Amino acid sequence: MLTGLLVFFAVLGWVVEAWTEWLWFDELGATQVFTGQLGTRIGLFAVFGLIIWAFLFGNLYLAYKLRPFLPPTGVEQQALERYRYLLGPHLMRWFALAAGAVAFFAGLAAQGHWQQWLLFENAQPFGQTDPQFNIDIGFYVFKLPFWQYLLNTGFTVTVLALIGALGVHYLYGGVRLSGAGDRMTTGARAHLTGLVALFVSLKAIAYVLDRRALLLDTISGTDLTGAGYTDIQALLPAKEMLTYISVIVVIAILIFSNAVMRNLVWPGVALGLLAISAVAIGGIYPWGVQTFQVDPSRNVKEAPYIDRTIQATRAAYGLDTATNTPYASDTVVPPAALAQDKTIVPSIRLLDPAVVAETYTQLSQVRSFYQFGDKLDIDRYTIDGKTADYVVGVREIEYSKLTTAQSNWINKHTVYTHGYGLVAAPANTTVCAGQPYFVSGFFTGQAQGADQGCSSSTDKLPVDQPRIYYGERMGEYAIVGKPDGGTSAEYDRPTGDATDARYxxxxxxxxxxxxxxxRLLYSIKYAESNFLLADAVNDNSKILYERDPRTRVQKVAPFLTLDGDPYPAAVGGRIVWIIDGYTTSANYPYAQRIDLQDATSDSLTGDGTFRLARQDINYIRNSVKATVDAYDGTVKLYEFDDKDPILKTWNNAFGGKLITPKAEIPAELASHFRYPADMFKVQRDLLTRFHVNNANDFFNAPDFWAVPNDPANAGSAKQPPYYLLTQLPGQTEPRFQLTAAVTPRERQNLAALISGSYVDGKPALQVLELSKDGRIPGPGQAQQLMENFETARSQLNIWSNNVVKGNLLSLPYGGGMLYVEPIYLRSSGEKAYPLMKKVLVSYGDKVAFADTLTDGIKQLVGTTTGTPPVTTPGNQPPPTTGSPTLAAAAEKVNKAIDDVRAAQQSGNFEAYGKALAALEAAMKEFEQASGTTPPPAASPSAPAPSPSPATTG
Structure with a gap:
């Protein structure tokens, strides 16, 4: 009874899960993905299960049928008689159960290889061949993995059948361990030797496939993927010879043991010969070649094969399209033209999306349950005719921030269902003592609060539907829809009135x-009775679940590896999430194999950026740009790489209509595509070695590079790349590009800048390579130089733990390198958030520390001189001794500090911004009274500047 209930609930749970999954896919119009996966899995389970069951049961039954008519006598057989007696009445049932148990688990294993089967069945040609056998690369990517799985399964099942048949033969006297005369009957000998011959035949096939798989191995003595000198010159012919020996062994086993000598002597000799040959030909001989021919002159012997790896790696990872631009980097004195530059400097990004997320949350959330996440995103928009970088984020519901009273089932699932607004601020602009200059995402279409100087007065990125029902923080399901004649239950947004808006x-x-x-179905799925009892669930209700954009795309396209950082964009009046999808493989001949997680990890991974799973790959393409509508959850997969054969194969596997052709990508959507971060990290890591094209230079490795550690964060994590709208040397116009610096291996000076961008909709990878004897400091050296600058060091030490360093940007200019690092200050209040207060800039050996980027550059080129920075609330109040004017000024500073602290404690951010402005004015008055000259800085209480890309202070 209990067993029956357990089985019933298990089956019920599976049915409910499958049914709700089908409904979810039907909502998205992607049922072919669900049925394709399910049908393939069931088909593989059934086919493999039936074939393996039939094979095992057939061999057990055959062993029983070949038993001697009269079992041999003797002590051994008498001891077995009791077992024959016990098993006899139900022997076929036991055979069926034993074979069924193995077949069941084999079927489970087989259905897990559904992706390999679909690739095998729908394989497309690459149109490229490997350099050794001239076989299309599609064989290695699509065919070889499934053939290898079939062989491994065949080996396992054959061994199990051999063991089972041997046991049955022994049980019924076909095989004896003692006694006079022949200890194996003719039938038993034929049966068992036939299974052994089958095993050896599979081994012969394995040797043939092993010859192909050598191109996916590792070159001996190196970490490079591919077949080296020893593999090609020794191991390859050895495996061919072992194939022929295996065929001879099969013949010896089948003929000599059953037709000629009728014993096991020659088959045993043949198997021994195969084993000895495998050791001698497949092991000792290649070892000798490697030791005595290759190792003494490896640079010469391995050169052709290293060259194969270089070329294959560059092709497999898209490095072969990279352009190398020499950069004559011999300038270490800041050029005077830097102060008047209108192309690079005005668009330098001052807002770090990894730092200001908390600032966005505190300044623009209004309600405590709104959240922007741990890391914001960078995109570009054209506003007032000017294109600039914008730091963007969506205001989502953070369910963990709901109060205890708000966290009941009704509120979590039917009231707090969505967030509101795409919030954006120009990345090159700060106002009001370091705040972002918000230009969109307001609850009423215009900025909130009395001080319009800290935000745009109107929404400059209006969208028709600002509500966020699908987002990265939407972990709970939502039930929406009001009853006929009823009132709206969903909380929409604050309005400033006594009653907030409903929707x-x-x-x-x-x-x-x-x-x-x-309702019953979902009540069982979520184990929640309110689906049946709550008034909020009515005839007009819908349930929204799987609301995270990455999860939705991954389920619709399970064959894709998704980038760890989806980003929102305003497209066609809607807010959509854009996610880069990669097709990958680990079977591209000679291409270097890497761990995807290691290659894409940096100091920001896991802090607002999804950490990719461990996965060995040696081929990657950004083949898909996926979108998820933030309001209705619609998932669209746009073909981006129309040459990728893996994507074509998967599209065929799911009916040919899953992927939208590249030609149908809306132009406005395409304008928001950006070079994918995780793919760029992979390419950057590989370019540190594979920018070297000459095999001999590659072997000696004199010019290898390294990805530097993040200088702004302590630890050994790599520096993350950063998006910039800028124009690098060799480019004809500004591009929105992903950029990273690399240094020579084991050195700290700068070796190159690598950038990825789109030109006419196509990926463009550029390597800006500095001269090998250049004196340009790398990121780590520039960071040390800036932090050791006396003025900066003293101020940063005073601020101490309240300092938050922004990303360090490397910008080539005038034959040198300009480094820019924004410095944020977080006050000590409970709800404090970072504000951009200072900018560190360096060029060559010169450093400046200023309130604005413009002033810092003027200091660099000598237009102005650096002066001690203004004291902030983190310091002690100034002394009150001296003249009455000085005492009065000091009293104003003390009062301003008290006002700042009071505003922090109250959480009134408007008052806090005004108090900071008053404090800065008081500090200037004090410095004037004490005889010092304050550094140049705009008053934070002045009207906000236009959000033009040229506003950098």
């Missing part, structure tokens, strides 16, 4: 809950 979802997303059966 009812009108989008196409979600699964209908109008019927009792549907």
């Amino acid at each position: 009812t979802y009108t989008g196409s997303g979600g699964v209908d809950l109008g019927s009792t059966w549907r």
Whole structure:
């Protein structure tokens, strides 16, 4: 009874899960993915299970049928008689159960290889061949993995059948361990030797495939992928010879043991010969070649094969399209033209998306349950005719921030269902003592609060539907829809009035809950009775679940590896999430194999950026740009690399209509595509070695590079790349590009800048290579130089733990390198958030520390001189001794500090911004009274500047 209940609930759970999954895929119009996966899995389970069951059962039954008519006598057989007696009445049942158990687990294993099978069945040609056998690369990527799985399964099943048959033969006297005469009957000998011959035949096939798989191995003595000198000159012919020996052994086993000598002597000799040959030909001989021919002159012997690896790696990772631009970097004195530059300097990014997320949350959330996440994103928009970088984020519901009273089932799932607004600020502008200059995402279409100087007065990125039902923080399911004649239950947004706005979802997303059966179905799925009892669930209700954009795309396209950093964009009046999808393989001949997680990890991974799983790859393409509508959850997969054969194969596997052709990508959407971060990290890591094209230079490794550690963060994590709208040497116009610096291996000076961008919709990878004897400091050296600058060091030490360093940007200019690092200050209040207060800049050996980037550059080129920075609330109040004017000024400073602290404690951010402005004015008055000259800085209480890319202070 209990067993029956357990089975019933297990089956019920599986049915409910499958049914709700089908409904979810049906909502997205992607049921072919669900049925394709499920059908393939069931088919593989059934086919493999039946074939293996039939094979095992057939061999057990055959062994029983070949038993001697009269079992041999003797002590051994008498001891076995009791077992024959016990098993006899139900022997076939036991055979079926034993074979069924093995077949069941084999079927489970087989269904897990559904992706290999679909690639095998729908394989497309690469149009490229390997350099050794001239076989299309598609064989290695699509065919070889499944053939290898079949062989491994065949070996396992054959061994199990051999063991089972031997046991049955022994049980019924076909095989004896003692006694006079022949200890194996003719039938038993034929049966067992046939299974051994099958095993050896599989081994012969394995040797043939092993010859191909050598191109996916590792070159001896190196970490390079591919077949080296020893593999090609020794191991390859050895495996060919072992193939022929295996065929001879099969013949010897089948003929000599059953037709000629009728014993096991010659088959045993043949198997021994195969084993000895495998050791001598496949092991000792290659070892000798490697030791005595290759190792003494490896640079010469391995050169052709290292060259194969270089060429294959560059092709497999898209490095072969990279352009190398020499940069004559011999300038260490800041050029005077830097102060008047209108192309590079005005668009330098001062807001670090990894730092200001908390600032966005505190200044623009209004309600405590809104959240922007741990890391914001960078995109570009054209506003007032000017294109610039913008730091963007969406205001989502953070369910963990709901109060205890708000966290009941009704509130979590039917009231707090969505966030509101795409919030953006120009990346090159700060106002009001270091705040972002918000230009969108306001709750009423214009900036909130009395001080319009800290935000745009109107929404400059308006969208028709600002509500966020699908986002990265939407972990809970939502039930939407009001009853006929009822009132809206969903909380929408604050309005500034006594009653906040309510809303009812009108989008196409979600699964209908109008019927009792549907409500019962989801009640079982989530183990929640409120689906049946709550008034909030009515005939017009829908359930929205799997609301994270990455999860939605991954389920619709399970064959893709997704970038760890989805980003939102305003497209066609809608907010959409854009996610880069990669097709990958680990079977590209000679291409260097890497761990995807290691290659993409840096100091920001896991802090707002998804950490990719460990996965060995040696081929990657950014083949898909996926979008998820933030309002209705619609998932679209746009073909981006129309040459990728892996994507074509998967599209065929799911009916040919899953992927939208590249030609149908909307132009406005394409304008927001950016070079994918994780792919760029992979390419950057590989370019540290594979920028070297000459095999001999590659072997000696004199010019290898390294990715530097993040200088702004302590530890050994790599420096993350950063997006900039800028123009690098060799480029004809500014591009929105992903950029990273690399240094020579074991050195700290700068070796190159690598950038990735799109030109006419196509990926463009550029390597800006500095001269090998250049004196340009690398990121780590520049960071040390800036932090050791006396003025900066003293101020940073005073601020101590309140300092937050922004990303260090490397910008080539005038034959040298300009480094820019924004410095943020977080006050000591409970709800404190970082504000950009200073900018560190360096060029060559010169450093400046100023309130604005413009002033810092003027200091660099000598237009102005650096002066001690203004004291901030983190310091002690100034002394009150001296003249009455000085005492009065000091009293104003003390009062301003008290006002800042009071505003911090109250959480009134408007008052806090005004108090900071008053403090800065008081400090200037004090410095004037004490006889010092304050550094140049705009008053934070002055009207906000236009959000033009040229505003950098």
